[in-house]
Amino acid sequence: MASTATLHGADVHEHEHKDNFITKYVFTTDHKTIAKQFLITGIFWAIIGGLMSLIFRLQLGFPDMQLDWLRPFLGKWITDAGKLDPEFYLALVTMHGTIMVFFVLTAGLSGTFANFLIPLQIGARDMASGFMNMLSYWFFFVSSVIMFVSLFIETGPASGGWVVYPPLSALPQAVSGSGLGMTLWLVSMTFFIASTLLGGINYIATVINLRTRGMSFSKLPLTIWALFLTAVIGLLSFPVLFAAALLLVFDRSFGTSFYLSEIYIAGEALPNIGGSPVLYQHLFWFLGHPEVYIVLLPALGITSEIIATQSRKPIFGYKAMIISMLGIAVLSFVVWAHHMFVSGLNPFLGSVFMLLTLVIAVPSAVKVFNYLTTLWKGNIIFTPAMLFSIGLVSFFISGGLTGIFLGNAAIDIQLHDTYFVVAHFHLVMGSASFFGLMAGVYHWFPKMFGRMMDEKLGYIHFWLTFVGVYLVFFPMHYIGIAGFPRRYYSFTSFDAFNIFADLNTFVSIAAIATFGAQLIFLFNFFYSMYRGRLAPANPWNSNTLEWTTPRNPGHGNWEGEIPTVYRWPYDYSKPGAREDFIPQHIPYSATPESNLPHENEKIEEEKEIEKLPVDDQH
Amino acid sequence: MENTMQLDQPKPTLSMNPKKFALWLFIVTVVMVFAALTSAYIVKQSEGNWLDFELPSAFFISSVIIVLSSIALHWSYYAARKDNLFGLKAGLILSLTLGLLFLVAQYISWVQLVERNVYFVGNPSGSFIYVFTGLHGAHLVSGLIFIFVIIYKAFRLKIHSRSLTSFEMCLTYWHFLGALWLYLYIFMMINH
Ligand code: HEM
Ligand SMILES: [Cu+2]
Numbered sequence: 001m002a003s004t005a006t007l008h009g010a011d012v013h014e015h016e017h018k019d020n021f022i023t024k025y026v027f028t029t030d031h032k033t034i035a036k037q038f039l040i041t042g043i044f045w046a047i048i049g050g051l052m053s054l055i056f057r058l059q060l061g062f063p064d065m066q067l068d069w070l071r072p073f074l075g076k077w078i079t080d081a082g083k084l085d086p087e088f089y090l091a092l093v094t095m096h097g098t099i100m101v102f103f104v105l106t107a108g109l110s111g112t113f114a115n116f117l118i119p120l121q122i123g124a125r126d127m128a129s130g131f132m133n134m135l136s137y138w139f140f141f142v143s144s145v146i147m148f149v150s151l152f153i154e155t156g157p158a159s160g161g162w163v164v165y166p167p168l169s170a171l172p173q174a175v176s177g178s179g180l181g182m183t184l185w186l187v188s189m190t191f192f193i194a195s196t197l198l199g200g201i202n203y204i205a206t207v208i209n210l211r212t213r214g215m216s217f218s219k220l221p222l223t224i225w226a227l228f229l230t231a232v233i234g235l236l237s238f239p240v241l242f243a244a245a246l247l248l249v250f251d252r253s254f255g256t257s258f259y260l261s262e263i264y265i266a267g268e269a270l271p272n273i274g275g276s277p278v279l280y281q282h283l284f285w286f287l288g289h290p291e292v293y294i295v296l297l298p299a300l301g302i303t304s305e306i307i308a309t310q311s312r313k314p315i316f317g318y319k320a321m322i323i324s325m326l327g328i329a330v331l332s333f334v335v336w337a338h339h340m341f342v343s344g345l346n347p348f349l350g351s352v353f354m355l356l357t358l359v360i361a362v363p364s365a366v367k368v369f370n371y372l373t374t375l376w377k378g379n380i381i382f383t384p385a386m387l388f389s390i391g392l393v394s395f396f397i398s399g400g401l402t403g404i405f406l407g408n409a410a411i412d413i414q415l416h417d418t419y420f421v422v423a424h425f426h427l428v429m430g431s432a433s434f435f436g437l438m439a440g441v442y443h444w445f446p447k448m449f450g451r452m453m454d455e456k457l458g459y460i461h462f463w464l465t466f467v468g469v470y471l472v473f474f475p476m477h478y479i480g481i482a483g484f485p486r487r488y489y490s491f492t493s494f495d496a497f498n499i500f501a502d503l504n505t506f507v508s509i510a511a512i513a514t515f516g517a518q519l520i521f522l523f524n525f526f527y528s529m530y531r532g533r534l535a536p537a538n539p540w541n542s543n544t545l546e547w548t549t550p551r552n553p554g555h556g557n558w559e560g561e562i563p564t565v566y567r568w569p570y571d572y573s574k575p576g577a578r579e580d581f582i583p584q585h586i587p588y589s590a591t592p593e594s595n596l597p598h599e600n601e602k603i604e605e606e607k608e609i610e611k612l613p614v615d616d617q618h
Numbered sequence: 619m620e621n622t623m624q625l626d627q628p629k630p631t632l633s634m635n636p637k638k639f640a641l642w643l644f645i646v647t648v649v650m651v652f653a654a655l656t657s658a659y660i661v662k663q664s665e666g667n668w669l670d671f672e673l674p675s676a677f678f679i680s681s682v683i684i685v686l687s688s689i690a691l692h693w694s695y696y697a698a699r700k701d702n703l704f705g706l707k708a709g710l711i712l713s714l715t716l717g718l719l720f721l722v723a724q725y726i727s728w729v730q731l732v733e734r735n736v737y738f739v740g741n742p743s744g745s746f747i748y749v750f751t752g753l754h755g756a757h758l759v760s761g762l763i764f765i766f767v768i769i770y771k772a773f774r775l776k777i778h779s780r781s782l783t784s785f786e787m788c789l790t791y792w793h794f795l796g797a798l799w800l801y802l803y804i805f806m807m808i809n810h
Binding site for chain 1: 634636637639640644647652654657661665668741743753
């Protein structure tokens, strides 16, 4: 068997297939290019979604403002009086949520980093099925095009909130966005679900089947663990969203009554009987809650990697991290009804879900403690990626704390559907995951494009965004505790809320400034892509396998044999070692000076690993 | 070479054909869709306003047909393992035919539902039955296409004892679709 191994090793493949522009950049099966496609599309959507939020923040912060100057973009959605159309306000909120949750923080985050990092960090030439992977991107693309088109139709895009609750979303009479706009939303989301499932099947199959020799699950980087579990959660929850959407389609287009019971509109009875809108909520949140972890876990995985690398310390509690992620994955499926405490849910069930919801705070807290203890007394190197990772931890704490309030069924009666909830999930999900995305881009940019991003601009970007996020979302807690409901067009029509007018103006200004800070990032990103300093092979002195590839890896990633893995990825600042990092492909036999006693015993096992065939995956 | 294959040796990471594995993952997603729908059925039923009616008798016939079809396909698979080409093709065609018959039986069940004045549009208790059968039928069509592809390959002599992966995947999928129907049938019998 050893002889076959050397045989394979000697036979260096020519991985650069002859590509033309179309097969190289458009219909590519190379996971790295697909990752970039997801990233660029995600950035595009983030800009659109961000601009939408600015428009509705103008309405909330400056209710008297004349918005005529927006007419060239929004056309008839600016009324003759120069105001934002109230129905379009709802459409904006809905599309902002849909775009950010699904297109930016699911496709843009998982799609980018699962594609990019899984093969590179586990030592695989590509995904299990390059074709399915390509299909996954193009389904996402079609889904994006449909959603984008829906922004421009006569009746406006879907406007029932990102959760599209029926009956609002089921009856075209209810709001103009529930007509064609809602139909396009459903079609688009169907493609999106297909894309996510194709991607997820691939990620799972790749992690399980294509690890290089020696890369056991106990040596996997935490990023891969996170991306893997994310894919598992997605595989189990997105089909449920599909089922929910399917029944909604039947209700809308065929006249069934799954979600519609006896309803009167303008004094006239609809023919529907016997349906239940709460049924939709159950189905939706069975996806919806796991979805928030689908959005968060990849960001946490990226953070684990970056915090360990830039603290020059082994991650604290590697096993505890894995166990808490497993715990989160399992628990995320049994807490969905905490979104429904005030839907008329049986109070006993409410208590059960309250208990389970508070239990999920435990693994989340374990992760936070592990980040903090990893940072503790580390040799911290504040790269922009590191700052964004630390920022993520901060948001995860401040947003997670409010989750514990919301998780109490009794307190939630006051807080449900107020700005308190908006503050909660924008900190813990929106901002935390966005920071994870940013951290990932800053950290892996050198591997993606072979060049470095500018650090100074990175620092400015970080500080403006970090401070900006808190200025935007922190005040919302107060507005929410006072009881102001989310998704309302105007504050000023209620005397009780007039006192918050200045606070809202303040929030809006902060939001505009924070959005402006993202332009710095955009400049840095595109400029560095072409003009950045050339990246060294391993710019962060990191241990994981992706830094053993050439500066610009071709299709197939490694020019020679795929490296073999001997150790976990967190051997940073090991006592006795020559350098402060020992990459995963360095055998213990090569580092006698730093081996611990039980690691010397592993030298024997290394020979066994080397006897395994090199699986060249062609 | 042989003596390195001891038990304490770390296992090679590549343990299962990735395509087969991906099929299993796909099956998981289908299971989740139907788990969601049948749970929705129970939730809706427990809320009342539920119309009771007798299930179509054609369901029993279609269940028998789908089991026979699975048996035929398995028989064909055994034949392929023994390189018995006649058995391979006969079994494949038989199971394809039975699969088509199953769809006919499902169609008859819809006719029977209509005779009972149970329509797709109306009380959800009836609509659910149409969704179960319809969505399962849609998956079944994909299974039939899969069998058809295998028949095509079999006639071009691409299926034999040393080349069975695609057939094995087809077999897994077809058995799964049969089992899924039996689950739905039993589910509907118990909960209506
Ligand atoms: C400490 C753990 C957490 C607890 C106990 C918790 C609890 C809750 C509760 C009870 C609600 C419902 C509030 C309401 O609508 O009245 C809620 C909403 C929400 N949570 Fe959390 N949460 C936690 C962590 C997270 C995390 C980690 C994320 C995302 C990564 C997240 C994302 C969301 C989102 C998106 C919503 C609002 C959905 C909507 O109504 O549009 N939460 N949370
Ligand atoms: Cu939740």
